[in-house]
Amino acid sequence: MKTKKDIKFFINDREVVAKAGETILNVARRENIYIPTMCYLEKVNPIASCRLCLVDVEGSKGSILSCQTKPTENIRVKTDSAHLYKQRQNIMKLYDVNHPLECGVCDKSGACDLQNKNIEFGIDCQDFAVKEPHRKIENWGKIQYDPSLCILCEKCVSTCNQAIGDDAIELKFGGYSSSVFLKNKNSKTLECSTCGECIAVCPVGALISTDFKYSSNIWELNKIIPSICSHCSAGCEINYEVKHSSTLNHESKIYRVTNDFENSSICGAGRFGFNFANNPHESNLKNKKFDEVVNALKKAETIIFNSQITNEEAFILQKLKEKLGLKLVNYEALNLQKFLNAFGRSSGETLPNGKIEDVENADQIIVVGSRIIVENPIVRYAMTKAFKNNRAFITYMHPVYEHLLHNVVRQFIRYEVGTEEGVIALLAEALLGQVLKFDLDVGYVSGETNVGEEELEKIFSIGKKSKKRVLIIGSDLIAHVKRENIARFLGVIQKFSNIRILLVPEESNSLGVAKICQLDEKESGNTVGYNMNGNYIISSLKNIGNFYIPALNQQEGTFINIDQKVKKLNVAVPFNGLSLNDIANKILNDKNKKQNTIEYTKNIFGIDFDSLENMQIESQEIEIDCNEMPHEISKLPTFDGTLVYNSRTFLEFNPFSAISQNVNINETVLIGSEQFATAGKISDGDEVEFEILGEKFRRKFKIDRNMRGVIALNPVFDKSLKSYLLSSIYKFQKVKIVKVAI
Amino acid sequence: MSLDAFKNRNIGSQNYVPVNIESYPTTGWDKFKQVVKRGIGKELFVGLWVVLREMLKFKIHTVQYPSEVLPIGPRYRAVHKLLRLLESGNERCIGCGLCEKICVADCIRMDTRVDENSRKEVVEYSINLGRCIFCGYCAEVCPELAIVHGSRYENVSEQRAHFVIKDDMLTPIDFLKQQKEFPGFGALSPNADQLVKKTPLAY
Numbered sequence: 001m002k003t004k005k006d007i008k009f010f011i012n013d014r015e016v017v018a019k020a021g022e023t024i025l026n027v028a029r030r031e032n033i034y035i036p037t038m039c040y041l042e043k044v045n046p047i048a049s050c051r052l053c054l055v056d057v058e059g060s061k062g063s064i065l066s067c068q069t070k071p072t073e074n075i076r077v078k079t080d081s082a083h084l085y086k087q088r089q090n091i092m093k094l095y096d097v098n099h100p101l102e103c104g105v106c107d108k109s110g111a112c113d114l115q116n117k118n119i120e121f122g123i124d125c126q127d128f129a130v131k132e133p134h135r136k137i138e139n140w141g142k143i144q145y146d147p148s149l150c151i152l153c154e155k156c157v158s159t160c161n162q163a164i165g166d167d168a169i170e171l172k173f174g175g176y177s178s179s180v181f182l183k184n185k186n187s188k189t190l191e192c193s194t195c196g197e198c199i200a201v202c203p204v205g206a207l208i209s210t211d212f213k214y215s216s217n218i219w220e221l222n223k224i225i226p227s228i229c230s231h232c233s234a235g236c237e238i239n240y241e242v243k244h245s246s247t248l249n250h251e252s253k254i255y256r257v258t259n260d261f262e263n264s265s266i267c268g269a270g271r272f273g274f275n276f277a278n279n280p281h282e283s284n285l286k287n288k289k290f291d292e293v294v295n296a297l298k299k300a301e302t303i304i305f306n307s308q309i310t311n312e313e314a315f316i317l318q319k320l321k322e323k324l325g326l327k328l329v330n331y332e333a334l335n336l337q338k339f340l341n342a343f344g345r346s347s348g349e350t351l352p353n354g355k356i357e358d359v360e361n362a363d364q365i366i367v368v369g370s371r372i373i374v375e376n377p378i379v380r381y382a383m384t385k386a387f388k389n390n391r392a393f394i395t396y397m398h399p400v401y402e403h404l405l406h407n408v409v410r411q412f413i414r415y416e417v418g419t420e421e422g423v424i425a426l427l428a429e430a431l432l433g434q435v436l437k438f439d440l441d442v443g444y445v446s447g448e449t450n451v452g453e454e455e456l457e458k459i460f461s462i463g464k465k466s467k468k469r470v471l472i473i474g475s476d477l478i479a480h481v482k483r484e485n486i487a488r489f490l491g492v493i494q495k496f497s498n499i500r501i502l503l504v505p506e507e508s509n510s511l512g513v514a515k516i517c518q519l520d521e522k523e524s525g526n527t528v529g530y531n532m533n534g535n536y537i538i539s540s541l542k543n544i545g546n547f548y549i550p551a552l553n554q555q556e557g558t559f560i561n562i563d564q565k566v567k568k569l570n571v572a573v574p575f576n577g578l579s580l581n582d583i584a585n586k587i588l589n590d591k592n593k594k595q596n597t598i599e600y601t602k603n604i605f606g607i608d609f610d611s612l613e614n615m616q617i618e619s620q621e622i623e624i625d626c627n628e629m630p631h632e633i634s635k636l637p638t639f640d641g642t643l644v645y646n647s648r649t650f651l652e653f654n655p656f657s658a659i660s661q662n663v664n665i666n667e668t669v670l671i672g673s674e675q676f677a678t679a680g681k682i683s684d685g686d687e688v689e690f691e692i693l694g695e696k697f698r699r700k701f702k703i704d705r706n707m708r709g710v711i712a713l714n715p716v717f718d719k720s721l722k723s724y725l726l727s728s729i730y731k732f733q734k735v736k737i738v739k740v741a742i
Numbered sequence: 743m744s745l746d747a748f749k750n751r752n753i754g755s756q757n758y759v760p761v762n763i764e765s766y767p768t769t770g771w772d773k774f775k776q777v778v779k780r781g782i783g784k785e786l787f788v789g790l791w792v793v794l795r796e797m798l799k800f801k802i803h804t805v806q807y808p809s810e811v812l813p814i815g816p817r818y819r820a821v822h823k824l825l826r827l828l829e830s831g832n833e834r835c836i837g838c839g840l841c842e843k844i845c846v847a848d849c850i851r852m853d854t855r856v857d858e859n860s861r862k863e864v865v866e867y868s869i870n871l872g873r874c875i876f877c878g879y880c881a882e883v884c885p886e887l888a889i890v891h892g893s894r895y896e897n898v899s900e901q902r903a904h905f906v907i908k909d910d911m912l913t914p915i916d917f918l919k920q921q922k923e924f925p926g927f928g929a930l931s932p933n934a935d936q937l938v939k940k941t942p943l944a945y
Contacts, residue, residue: 104838104885105862129942214854214862217839247851247866247907 009071012079024066024077025053035079036088036120038095038113038203039153040067042262044162045388047154052088052117055079063087089121095151096123098132106149108205110218114151133177140182140190142210142272142651143199147179150206156180156198163265165384167407168192180206191706193373193404193650194268200261211272211661212256216243221255227570228559229257229270230308230552231653233505234356234378235561236266240274240553240572252573254553267377268650273657278540278551280577290578293547294586296536301525302327304532306724307507307514308654310557310569312600314509314516316584317530323588327520332506332728333513334521335478340514342484346491348626351619353494354470354502355563360385362500363466366395366427366459369420370474373402374648376504376562379472384408393462397423397451398476399732400645400713403706411458414709417732418637419449421482425633427471428489430456431463435496439632448636469499475506479730488630504562506727508552512560515617516604530580533721538580542659544720550575551656556598556609566605566615639734642680644670644714646692646731652717654724670699672712677703679710680737687742690735695722698740814893816926819878822869823892824912831918834888837864841880841889849873850880864908871897871905881928890924 005020011033018027023046028035038050046068054063058076063084071077078084095114103109135147154171157180161167168190172181184191198207221241229236238257245253257274259266297303303317303326321328344350359365359382372380386392387408395411396402402409415423422445429438446453463469471493477486494501505511527534531541539545540552554575559567581597594600598609605615652658670688677683684703689696697714707713716726767773780786796802805812814820825834837854849870857863881890889911899905913921931937 104836104840109838125939126941214837214856216854217837217842219843220839244851246853247868 007071007073009074010076013076018071022070024055024064024069024071027071028066028079033079035066036117037067038117038151039155041155041158041201043265044155044158047158049152049154050091052091054084054087056081056084085121089123092117092121092123093127096126097128097130098148099151100148102149105214106205107208107213108202108218112205113203130176135177135179139210140188142194142196142268143190144208144210144213145180146206146208149204150179151204152178152180153203155201155203156207159197159201159261159265160192162388163381163384164193164195164197165380165387165408166192166195166404169198191404193377194272195265195377195650196268196271197261197265200259200271209256209272216255223252224258225570225572227553227572228561228567229266230508230559230569231269231273231657232267232376232378233508233510233562234376235508235559235565235567236264236270236378237567238266238270242572254572265378265381269377269648269653269657272651273653273660274553274572275660276542276551276656277554277573278542278548278575280548280575289547290583290586293536293538293583296528296546297326297583297587298324299526300324300326300528300534300536302329302520302523302527302534303530304329304523304527304534305530306330306532306728307333307505307510307512308552308656308724309509309513309531310552310555310559310597311509311512311516311566311604312557312597313530313580314513315600315604316580316597318517319588320584321518327523328517329521329523329527330513330517330519330728331725332479333510333517334519335483335728336505336510336514337519339478339483339487342487342628343491343494344622345626345628346488346630347494348491348622349494349619350622351564351617352473352490352501352503353619354472354500356382356502357563358468358500359383359470359472359502361390362386362392362468362470363390364393364395364459364462364469365472366397366470367472368397368423368427368474369476369480370472370504371398371400371402371645371647372396372472372474372504373404374650374653375474375506379502379504379562380405393466395459398474399709400647400711401708403704411455413451413455415449415451416636417639417643417711418480419445420477420480421486421633422449422636423451424477424486424489425630426451426456427459428493428630430460431493431499432496433460436492438630445633445636448638463499469497470502471499472502472504474504476731478503478506479728481730485631485633488628491628492630502562507724508561509559511562511564511617512558515560529721531721532724537721538583539721541655541721548577549579550577555579556596558601558605558609558612560617564617564619566612566617568609568612639732641734642676642737643711643732644690644692644735645711646716646726646729646733647713648717648727649715652715654717654727655720658717668699668715668718669702670697670712670714671702671704671707673707673709674703674705675708676710676712677701682737682739687740689738689740692726692733692735693729695719695726808896814895818893818895819876819881819891819927820893820895821871821891821897821906822880822911823890824867824908825888825890825921825924826913826915826918828918828921828923831915833864833912834886835864835867836886836888837862838885840883840885844879844883846877846879847873847875867908867911869906869911878927881926884928887924887929890929891927 007018011028016027016031025035035053037053039047048065048068053066055066056063056078138145157169157171160169168183169180170183172179199209221243223242225240225242227238227240229238238259240254241256241258242252242254245251254274257271307330317328320326356379359379365383365386383394387394394409396405396409397413397415399414399417401412401414425440426445429440480486490501493499529537531539537545538547538549540549552569553572556571557569561567579597581594585593601609651661682688682701686701688701689698716723719726767776827834837852842850842852851868852864853866854862854864878891
């Protein structure tokens with residue numbers, strides 16, 4: 001299967017073929033030929049700092065670095081020889097110079113590349129010495145950096161720069177006293193999204209998590225449970241590492257979360273927010289409590305729930321609805337359903353056609369209506385990759401300026417709050433202007449939305465040059481009142497251009513819930529809240545509600561993620577109580593009772609849970625009447641006064657991630673720019689009070705000098721189950737901020 | 743090495759000392775003669791005399807256990823002890839977890855955390871003596887000579903769960919003076935100094 005571009009060459013006398021762009025190391029790894037490396041990372045460009053991967057090429061003088069060298073036709077590569085072994089031994093000896101012999105207390109011991117390679121190359125003595133400068137251990141919040149353990153492989157810097165995009169750390173060169181430094185010299189803590197990916201890639205114990213530090217030796221965490229992260233719609237594959245809680249307590253506990261850092265990255269919420277397992281109340285097991293929940297459901301008129309549940313739970317709720325004639329209410333999923341229906345009627349396809357992979361390979365990316373950095377960090381990482389690898393032109397359209405994106409975003413457009421419909425119309429005009437004519441008063445809409453015509457011109461001209469274009473749609477557009485018209489515009493864009501549209505749903509399983517459940521508009525009568533507030537609350541949030549059910553790391557189930565892939569959750573920590581399935585068994589009184597919740601997987605996807613692997617929900621073509629065109633835009637709304645944006649923070653996406661990190665709720669702050677402070681007549685550190693949807697907030701105000709504009713960021717994760725309601729509405733809210741006199 | 747080498751039972755010539763044992767009587771007459779010789783002869787009273795003589799001399803060889811115990815060798819492997827540093831009184835255990843890892847009976851568990859001085863602190867350490875086979879690997883692997891085998895071989899308790907937690911094993915701080923430099927199992931050999939390889943010092 002050799003094509004023209006393929007290069008035939010030999011590694012250790014074995015004939016191999018390199019595809020275009022592959023390096024010698026890539027080929028060797030594919031062919032299972034071992035070349036040792038210390039600094040090579042699959043997901044970033046070759047760093048070439050360790051020089052362990054050197055190989056010999058017959059006929060050429062000196063060794064070459066296999067990680068960054070592409071082969072030429074018919075060269076004969078030797079990966080191992082006495083001379084290379086000696087070279088590699090010397091490299092390892094240089095790494096070992098003054099490396100503290102504290103393996104006994106080092107967090108990395110047992111999974112340390114330096115240990116492994118020292119053993120591999122039989123280093124048992126030290127021939128070199130140098131005077132050691134004083135190196136201070138740096139504490140950067142969640143992350144601790146010990147420069148004396150650092151081997152300067154640069155994996156962390158490359159990851160932060162190329163895979164994440166925060167660009168928060170850099171290497172300061174200074175010969176033997178080189179070390180990793182914060183890019184912002186004035187800051188003591190890391191100004192980044194705290195993804196912790198630098199901890200994951202660090203081959204030694206130089207960068208470690210302060211939470212995990214000294215809590216367990218790595219090899220004791222021998223129960224590793226592959227699952228997916230339940231905090232956002234990306235559904236990242238993670239491993240829960242589990243051990244008994246303590247010497248005298250045998251109950252399982254999750255100690256940390258790891259990921260396949262060679263190929264993918266996860267965010268801070270996934271890495272640090274794992275400890276949300278529900279411990280069932282004793283009375284949960286008693287029959288009395290069980291009867292109580294069954295009666296509550298029988299009496300109820302409405303079940304109100306959120307989309308952070310598995311497909312199986314959603315399916316059971318749907319069955320309960322059919323049996324008991326209940327109403328199912330989930331505002332956020334209902335909005336998504338309406339959005340997708342309108343999208344389908346104009347595009348002719350049930351789902352948007354964008355995938356995260358498309359973002360990675362795109363030349364032009366437009367993000368609209370999403371604070372993407374917290375709504376779906378994986379999409380943001382894909383944007384970073386697109387920028388670093390393809391020099392993609394990224395346009396970020398959102399009323400809130402995002403400082404951390406300034407490394408990758410070339411064009412920030414801050415549109416007026418509430419004018420999303422106009423923004424999408426202008427985009428459609430700019431992107432499809434030559435194909436379709438919209439009935440649009442560009443001048444008026446441009447004025448109202450504050451999106452300049454020259455900015456649109458730029459998007460258009462870049463679009464002409466780009467081959468692969470992606471439009472990323474955030475939840476602000478789905479929560480918007482005019483969501484249906486917005487969807488029609490997007491449907492038309494998908495239909496008449498090669499632009500791929502990636503929809504970022506608000507919750508982890510919004511797509512699944514929207515697919516499975518028939519939802520009702522408004523709740524009425526007696527309500528049962530399923531992970532939501534109601535007259536009777538069934539909840540998996542720790543110690544909240546009337547009846548406790550397992551949390552998402554305590555149950556098996558499936559999610560449909562942003563790529564429309566079916567992802568599997570596994571049990572990391574046991575739950576000794578009853579689940580929704582047990583309640584359903586009692587109520588449905590079926591002849592064929594389901595012993596486990598996952599038996600419903602077959603009803604949903606037609607495949608058993610255990611044999612489900614890499615399933616993709618395909619977008620279907622709608623054949624009848626799908627030529628709906630966007631409606632004309634009537635008057636655009638204006639939002640005047642003080643505005644806050646109900647946003648997640650980098651580490652806390654929802655109440656589950658908040659409880660798992662023991663966030664001190666009193667320390668939750670309202671973050672705004674200096675401009676916001678002046679407009680609201682408040683200053684840094686003031687206590688303020690305001691109200692959204694009848695929920696009172698009392699927060700400390702903090703000025704972030706990197707922010708711009710007059711919209712403050714208001715985290716809502718600390719409002720327990722109520723926060724789901726706050727995040728399912730349109731996130732920009734007009735508030736009256738009152739300064740509290742202390 | 744082939745299996746035949748193990749199956750070879752030929753021990754060759756060794757320095758065995760043959761013991762002369764009188765042959766047993768076979769005929770009835772011989773047996774009768776032996777009974778008379780032992781019963782009526784002095785042989786019966788020899789034993790009685792030895793007992794009487796020792797009793798009168800008050801020279802009793804029986805060890806009066808438990809009020810009296812025999813000394814045991816320093817390398818005996820009995821119930822474990824956790825030692826402290828002799829000078830500072832700090833715990834020697836650094837929580838490296840090697841004993842937990844090497845334990846063949848999987849009976850060691852430890853809990854660690856970051857202490858106030860941001861050092862690794864062992865908060866709990868337990869050995870399930872019901873499972874421990876006293877192989878001594880833990881003492882041998884310990885890089886700090888923190889866990890050692892003590893000389894307490896009396897394992898009596900009402901419950902198995904009583905064996906043993908950190909407080910039972912750790913030298914109490916007020917008994918620090920009585921803690922001796924440990925010579926036993928897992929300790930450094932007397933010629934340890936000569937075995938040390940020196941690292942180059944350029945400054």
